[in-house]
Amino acid sequence: MLLRPAALLSAQQPSAADQLSQLLGPVVEAAVLRALAAERAVQPQCAADAGQRALVRLEERLDQLGREVAELQGALAAGRAAGTERSGDGEDGGQQPPETPPEEQSESGPACKRQPLPLAADSSPHEPPERRACARSCLQLRNQGGPQHDGVYWFTGMPVPVLCDFSHDGGGWTLLLTAISKHGWDPFSVRARNKNSPSLTENYSILEYGNVIRNLTEGGRFAYRIEAKAEQGRQRWGGIWFAPRHYSFVDETGAQTDNRRILLIHTPVIRAGGHLHPT
Template identity: 65%
Template structure:
């Protein structure tokens, strides 16, 4: 899809992405939108905005929180939209909170310096995992909503995404690699038909090329092997080219097959799957998909 580049300026309110410290002015907020001289892809425009946001996340010295919680409790999850707490967690990620000790519990936390609350998993695969995406159906997904969807209401049971912030979370790590985890059929139980992978630090969660194949699986959920009619040895990528079926997938699209897909376009025709085709024949339906990041290997 092609749009004028000014569309992204109208679409994204960057004041919602970052609240600067008192007395400071966000450089992003001063960015002026100018009329473009040529047409460009929406994802390219969004990527440019995301990169500017990531620079702020990584480079701005946030005010020191004198009253942050070293060992916070998970926020109540029974609200339509989570309100920012008066006192935030001192950590900036689920992994940092894990490493501070104090036996944190699974749930939603609002971290210092981060623009949205995050759902943490401390119970599986070593803990310290941040939820990036939950896909319980194919309703409402496209190349925009897969980046940001219901980001103030992290959930394991409703469609949700903070993929827009995934690379910023990744960049909190210091090692050469980071970990990502895929779970499918999560409505039947955890750690099903997926696994834990390691990827080079420079790999992006919003890649549009499908060329990020230097990944290593270190833990496998259920019995499956890499294949064209299933999960392929490729970090999930955003399917921005011509195919109209998959939105987020591991498939290379050498033909009409689109197995190994995590998020599906609701307008995809001939789609008998609930909600995406996953592995033929072992796990045909993806069911509820959970996608996680941990910015360090362990």
């Protein structure tokens, strides 16, 4: 005997809702497809309209910038014309008077001296003079020509006076240090001692300014001179060396060894000291 449940029998017969869904399904699907097609057709047109509007705005901005440029050019031309008119108002037909030499200018304060004389020896310690030398170092003063005299000068831009030697080994040497005795020297005084009183007969040092003087000229190397004088007699020893430009006068590492001696000194003389000569 076979048994068939009633629920299974009823499931085999479609309901009214199922029948309606089967009838309307194709219609709804077709409507959706038509709507999607219409949307795709509208989107390119919207994008084209937006691009057209952006192009119009850009053209309007370019026109505005063109007008502003034209106004600026007109104002510039008017300014040039006014400047030309003012420059021709003078009796000299618009020509500016020639500049006076630096030593004759006075509007900005005391001028410098192109051909300075050494400071008076009895004025030590030296105070800044009213008019300094136009040169910035002993070597620059030598290179500019004219009469040169050994002695103390105060150069433009230098915070201290310096002693220049124009008489030996080509001239243009700046005294950096004189050690007459071993007393009073320490790591501080060896850098600066009696710095306003350059001397070959008294203890003196401006080593802390050595690098500043070295940098006043161009070149890959600089020259320095060392001399020593015997306590008794007139013998002296020393020489002249070249060193790389980046070497420091206050280096304490002991690594600056690339020095080349170009002259050995061993002759009678009464001078002593350490001199710098930028090359």
